[in-house]
Structure formats: structure tokens, C-alpha cells
Amino acid sequence: MKWIINEYNILEILIVTFLASVILVPVAKKIANHVGAIDIPNERKVHTKPMPRLGGLAIYGAFLTGYIFYGELSTQMISILIGSFIILLVGIFDDIKPIKARYKFLVQVIAALIVVIYGKMYFEEVTFLWIQLRFNRIISYILSTFFIVAISNAINLIDGLDGLAGGVSTIYFLTISIIAYILHKTGGLDIILSLIMLGASLGFLIWNFPPAKIFMGDSGSLFLGFMISVTALMAYKVATLTTLVIPITTLAIPIFDTILAIFRRLLKHESIGTPDKEHFHHQLLKLKFSPRVSILIIYGINLLFSIVSILYITNHNKSSIVLYLLLMLFLLFIILKTDILYKHKEKKKK
Numbered sequence: 645m646k647w648i649i650n651e652y653n654i655l656e657i658l659i660v661t662f663l664a665s666v667i668l669v670p671v672a673k674k675i676a677n678h679v680g681a682i683d684i685p686n687e688r689k690v691h692t693k694p695m696p697r698l699g700g701l702a703i704y705g706a707f708l709t710g711y712i713f714y715g716e717l718s719t720q721m722i723s724i725l726i727g728s729f730i731i732l733l734v735g736i737f738d739d740i741k742p743i744k745a746r747y748k749f750l751v752q753v754i755a756a757l758i759v760v761i762y763g764k765m766y767f768e769e770v771t772f773l774w775i776q777l778r779f780n781r782i783i784s785y786i787l788s789t790f791f792i793v794a795i796s797n798a799i800n801l802i803d804g805l806d807g808l809a810g811g812v813s814t815i816y817f818l819t820i821s822i823i824a825y826i827l828h829k830t831g832g833l834d835i836i837l838s839l840i841m842l843g844a845s846l847g848f849l850i851w852n853f854p855p856a857k858i859f860m861g862d863s864g865s866l867f868l869g870f871m872i873s874v875t876a877l878m879a880y881k882v883a884t885l886t887t888l889v890i891p892i893t894t895l896a897i898p899i900f901d902t903i904l905a906i907f908r909r910l911l912k913h914e915s916i917g918t919p920d921k922e923h924f925h926h927q928l929l930k931l932k933f934s935p936r937v938s939i940l941i942i943y944g945i946n947l948l949f950s951i952v953s954i955l956y957i958t959n960h961n962k963s964s965i966v967l968y969l970l971l972m973l974f975l976l977f978i979i980l981k982t983d984i985l986y987k988h989k990e991k992k993k994k
Contacts (some may be wrong), residue, residue: 648679652714655840659843661710664709665706665848669847672696681698682695696864700739702847703860704867710844715837731796734866739863741818749793752792756870765877792870795870798902803860812943814899817841819953820834826954841868876891894953896945901923927979
């Protein structure tokens, strides 16, 4: 089997971007210490000692390295470069000194619109299971912008344990790369970008897997979320993906966690941007799992969804849907064992 894409070797792309990420992390760490981008522990944080952020700089640097060697210049790529740089900048500023949520949201919308309108990447139609919907241009713009912003924030919200956001992102890019290769969409920019991001996120994970030496910060989590959503839109554009089942189920935990976080804060009459310590990974810690075991559980669930997604595109639709439902029920069972929506009343001690 020849592992070739656009005359480039797949392993070469992965190795180059992986090594670039690994090498750039110590540089990002020094910059973080120099500019004061340090995550100080508090009652909401899991870590117990100050930790440098700005790991997103290394991931972004590896992404640029991959693009320089293996990317192609196009209107789509220019829009991605502009949008991702804007996202990186707001993340860097937030890592140094926290920015109000509404300002970050505004910047994310601007970056998303650049990709959607200038890059012409948007959902013209959406197929979900047996439902097919077509949209006019304005609705397509709105839905696609919402999709980019939502996924960006979903990855940002789960970035609460060492290696969690990086691992979830790595699994996603691996899944999309495999699906694109199986479907013989080997010449598209979507698979090239997925492979570049796979190497970049995996290289960072070497430093971020517990016990972490550096955090990716908002510069990393927002950038990864942005690239996940953009590669999904791009895959839709070239028909690598023809259903929303794959990106949604592959990102089941961050999407579920975001939805539950919104409901939880609304039930408490709080702003949906209010941070707390009730996310899915926090719930696993409350169930007495260690941080490392907690992220491995989440990795495992994500990998199961990814495997089913790969089965789905290989014409095992009916059996895949049954497996999807079983996995959803399993995830729901775990969630019901927690107080992710509300805290159970503690029994009074006699």
C-alpha cells in the first residue's frame, strides 16, 4: 500500500509536524514565563502548582511548518490562515491577561465569518441520519458560523485536565484522516490539514500528557477547536464528509459537555460564560478516578465513537446507528451517575 497524498508521504507529514511541535514547546514555555502567561492554581483548578500556558504557540507553529512544506495556496487556505491567526492572537492575550467572554466571542465570530464568507466554506445542505436539509446562502452562513464558534468553545471548555483537549483533538484529526483516505479523497486540502493538525496536536501531547509540563491555554484550545470545525466544513465542501453524524459523534463528549454546561448555568440563573468545576472530567474526578484514568476513560469513549464513525462510512449504516445509540446510552448512564446538571443534596451528619 502506498501512503501517498498529493505526492507527499503521509508518514513524512506526520513526522515533520510532530517534531516541529515537540521542538517548539520548550520555546513556547520560555515565552510564557517571560510574558507572565502563567496559570495560577485556585479552587476551580485541578493543578496544584503554577504552570506556563501558551502551548498553543507550539501547535500553531507546527501547523505553519506543515503548511509551508505540504499546503497549497488558495482562497480557502488564505481565509484559514487569517482566521486562525486572529483566533491565536485573542488566545494569547487571554492567556496573559483574561479577556471578557463577550469580546472573545466577538473575535471568534469575526474569524468564523472570514472562513465562511471569504473562504466560501459553509453548509449548503446538511444530512443527518436520513434527514436532508438544504439552506439558502444567508442561513448557510449563519449555521456555519455558529458551527465554528460552537466547536471552538466546546474544545476550550473541556481543556480542564492535562492532555484532555489535546487528546480529544488528536483522535478527531486521526478519524477524519482515516475516513478521507478510505474514501479515496486523497488529493484534498482537508486531509492534508487533518494530517498536519494530527502531527501538531500529537507532538504537543508529549509535553501535555499528565503530568503536564505546559498548558495549551486558550491560544491552543481555541485554535484546535477552530481547526477542527474548519476541516469539517472543508471536508463537507469536497464531499469527504456527507453527514453531520461523523463530526458530531466523534466530538460527542465536548459537545455534550458544552450543552450540559449551558443548561447547568441556566438552571442556576448564571451567565452561560460563568466558569465552574462541574464539567464531565470534573465529574469523573468526583467518582474517585485519578486525572490520568479520567482522561483515558474519555479517550476510550471518543475512540469508540470514532471506530463506529469509520464503520458508518464503510456502508455499515444500520449496525453503526445501533452502536451509536448504545454508546449514547452508555454516555447517558455515566452522566446520570454524576451531578453534572445539579448538585445532589448532601446528607446531614448526625
